[in-house]
Amino acid sequence: xxxxxxxYLKKYKREKIIVIFFQIFILVGFLVLWEVLSKYEIINPFIxxxxxxxxxxxxxxxxxxxxxxxxxxxxxxxxxxxxxGITLSFIIAIILYEFKTLNKIVDPYxxxxxxxxxxxxxxxxxxxxxxxxxxxxxxxxxxxLIVGIMSIYNGxxxxxxxxxxxxxxxxxxxxxxLLKLTIPASYKTIISSLKLxxxxxxxxxxxxxxxxxxxxxxxxxxxxxxxxxxxxxxxGIVLLVIISFVLYKIITYIEKKLLK
Amino acid sequence: MNKLLSIKNLNKVYYNKQEETxxxxxxxxxxxxxxxxxxxxxxxxxKSTLLxxxxxxxxxxxxxxxxxxxxxxxxxxxxxxxxxxKKVIDNALLGLEIKKExxxxxxxxxxxxxxxxxxxxxxxxxxxxxxGGMRQRVALIRTLALKPDILILDEPFSKLDYQSRLxxxxxxxKIIKKEKVSALMVTHDLAEAISISDRVxxxxxxxxxxxxxxKIKRExxxxxxxNRKDKNFAYYYDLIxxxxxxxx
Numbered sequence: 001x002x003x004x005x006x007x008y009l010k011k012y013k014r015e016k017i018i019v020i021f022f023q024i025f026i027l028v029g030f031l032v033l034w035e036v037l038s039k040y041e042i043i044n045p046f047i048x049x050x051x052x053x054x055x056x057x058x059x060x061x062x063x064x065x066x067x068x069x070x071x072x073x074x075x076x077x078x079x080x081x082x083x084x085g086i087t088l089s090f091i092i093a094i095i096l097y098e099f100k101t102l103n104k105i106v107d108p109y110x111x112x113x114x115x116x117x118x119x120x121x122x123x124x125x126x127x128x129x130x131x132x133x134x135x136x137x138x139x140x141x142x143x144x145l146i147v148g149i150m151s152i153y154n155g156x157x158x159x160x161x162x163x164x165x166x167x168x169x170x171x172x173x174x175x176x177x178l179l180k181l182t183i184p185a186s187y188k189t190i191i192s193s194l195k196l197x198x199x200x201x202x203x204x205x206x207x208x209x210x211x212x213x214x215x216x217x218x219x220x221x222x223x224x225x226x227x228x229x230x231x232x233x234x235x236g237i238v239l240l241v242i243i244s245f246v247l248y249k250i251i252t253y254i255e256k257k258l259l260k
Numbered sequence: 261m262n263k264l265l266s267i268k269n270l271n272k273v274y275y276n277k278q279e280e281t282x283x284x285x286x287x288x289x290x291x292x293x294x295x296x297x298x299x300x301x302x303x304x305x306x307k308s309t310l311l312x313x314x315x316x317x318x319x320x321x322x323x324x325x326x327x328x329x330x331x332x333x334x335x336x337x338x339x340x341x342x343x344x345x346k347k348v349i350d351n352a353l354l355g356l357e358i359k360k361e362x363x364x365x366x367x368x369x370x371x372x373x374x375x376x377x378x379x380x381x382x383x384x385x386x387x388x389x390x391x392g393g394m395r396q397r398v399a400l401i402r403t404l405a406l407k408p409d410i411l412i413l414d415e416p417f418s419k420l421d422y423q424s425r426l427x428x429x430x431x432x433x434k435i436i437k438k439e440k441v442s443a444l445m446v447t448h449d450l451a452e453a454i455s456i457s458d459r460v461x462x463x464x465x466x467x468x469x470x471x472x473x474x475k476i477k478r479e480x481x482x483x484x485x486x487n488r489k490d491k492n493f494a495y496y497y498d499l500i501x502x503x504x505x506x507x508x
Contacts, residue, residue, distance in 0.1 A: 162341040168317055169335035170358040170406075180358070184345055 049234040057231040058239070061220070073216040074205060074243065077133060081140035082201045086194065088141070089148025096149070097156040098178065110146070118142040118204075122211045131212040139211070140204030144197050151196065155189025156182055191255050198251050202244050217243065262293040263328055264410055264442055265314075270323035272309055282467035283309050287323075289461055289473065291410065296436065296443045298453035301463030302504060307446040310468075311335070311414050314444070334408030334441070338415045340395040342387035349374065349383040352402045359406065366405065373401045377435060393424040393431075400432055404439055411436060413445040417452070429456060430485050450504075454496045455484040462503045471503045 031051045037043045038050035045053070061067040096103045121142060129135040159182060167177045209218025217236050224232030272284040283306040291297055301307050312318035314325060315335045342351040352370050356362045374380050377397055382390060390398065396416065403411065416432065417425045433456050436443050447453050453460045454476060462471045478490045487493065 160341055162337060162339040163343070165317075166337060166341050166354075167358065169315060169337065170355045172358045176358050180354075181343070184343070187345070 047230055049231045053231050054235045054238055057235040061232070061235060065220075070215050070217055070220055071239065071243070073213075074209065074218065077136050077140065077205045077208070077216065078198075078201050078247070081137045081144065081205060082198055084137065085141055085144035085148055085197055085201055089145055089152055089193075089197075090190065092145070093149050093152035093156060094178070094182075096153055097182070098174065110149075114146045114150075119207055119211075122207070126212050133213075135212050136205055136208030136216075139208035140201050143204035143207070144200040147200050148193060148197050151193040152186065152190055155186035155193075158189070159185045188259060191258050194255060195248065195251050198247050199244065202240075202247065206240065261295070263290050264293055264331060265291040265328070265444075266324075266326045267314075268324045268326070270310070270313070270325065271321045272306065272313060272318075273321045284313075285467040285469045287463075287468070287470055289470065291442060291444055293442055294440065295459065296433075296445070296457045297459045297461060298445045298447055298457040299461045299463060300447060300450060300453045300500065300504070301468055302465045303448055305463055305466050305468040307463065307468070308414055311412050311444075311446055315412060331409040332406060334403040334406055334411045336399060336403045336411065336413045336416050338418055340392070340399040340419070342395065342398070344387055346387075347383070348379075348385050348387055348390065348398055351387060352398055352405060355402055355406045361406070369407075370401060370405045373404060373435075377401070377431070391424070392420050393428045396420065396428050397431060397435075400435060404435070404441070408441060411441045411443040413443060415447055416445065418447070418449075425452075426485060430483050433484050450497055450500050451488065451493075452484070454493060454500070455487040460496070460500060462500055472499075474499065 034048075035051050038045040038048060038053075049057075058067065061070075096106075118139065122139065125135045125138050125142075129138055163181055163185070164177065167181055172180070205216075206218040206221075209216040210222050213219040213222075217240050221233050221236035221240075224230065224236060267290070268288045270284055270287045271282075274281045274283055287310065289297075299307055299310070309318060313320045315333055342348075343354070346354075349370070350357075352374070353362060353367065356366050356370070371380075371383070374383050379394060379397060379401070382394060382398075387395060387398075400416075417429050420428055429452060445453070445456070457476055460474045460476060462474070463469065464471045474496060476492070476496060478487060478492055480490070481487070482490075
């Protein structure tokens, strides 16, 4: 290894250390500041809680309220809605891409559906699907489907036109083009859309839980609000932050594996 | 010589909301067995449309296109587009795969072409690992794999830099001659057309009509690079140049 190369690696490592250091610094600083401000009642501890109170609450939830079950409920709903969402987005995107006229016909309706705040449909969903997990999954689907369809469809549309022409020079059938070109060529786009989709799904699930649930993190937050236990609300939010971060990391990891 | 293809009074009109555009007007010419014919003309004059009509990817408005018997066409496009997720050899086999003719015999033929044209060691590589010139040769093999009687080339070298362009057109010419295929090439490079072809068809600006057809006579027929040094080269260049410059 040359001297210059060593220098370069050193510089690279130093930068990485600086980044990680400040990332941790910000987190710890924030927690300490929060704790101190709350302890000396500069901010209202009843409303804003504090890291130590949140930890106590989480422990309490774990011991007395079956926290694990709540977390698993949310995760389970997210997983189902996520898998269903990806599969349906994929199928619908293919249909819209393959049948251009149909696409033109439904376009204004999709735009309308897309701009509609989905939460407004909540009460309707509850009446139709009942106050159960099904409603929550429908809610999540409403939110992740449109984004999923759009990103996969755009992936299809961005395929090199020369490749399509090449397939046509071989008299390829539409099915051939779909299976041998369109789908494999959009593999990367589809995988990348997973990341966006998991965040959207979680948003939908929590929204659904706010509306109907009997368990789940969203339920804990709503329940906390109703009994005016803001420590519980804050704990729910913190747990949600952790869950969404972990899910995001898992998807990023899967993405890396699949794109290798 | 055996006549392979005969085009008579071909017309093509495009329609859109506002207007109709006459793209091709009354084009007639023949292609004979073993012949290499180039079509030159101003850019955007409808040369590619003509090829698309011949290969059935576009429809004609009036006129006839007759093939002498059940001939197979091979279409080599301007871009050497390849499927990035497939190995080079599998890309070359793509046409056979789609046409469901991926027999052992045909696979052997493709492998033989790879070896013959110095690409054997690149068969298992990915397309991005190849140079532009190599990709162009693979694209040619991909087209030849279907054993076409007539090869249709749409500006096949236009995306290469000048140096590789000369080299690759030389290689491609040799391959085409060795495999005894008749070829019809569209290009806007006069020197390329004159050095590579037996005949050059000059088209006018839109709507494109035939301005002239030149039978290229040389002192001695050689490879395209050698042909550029031929005594008559400058003579034809001048003639065709004037044909094309006329409109401006």
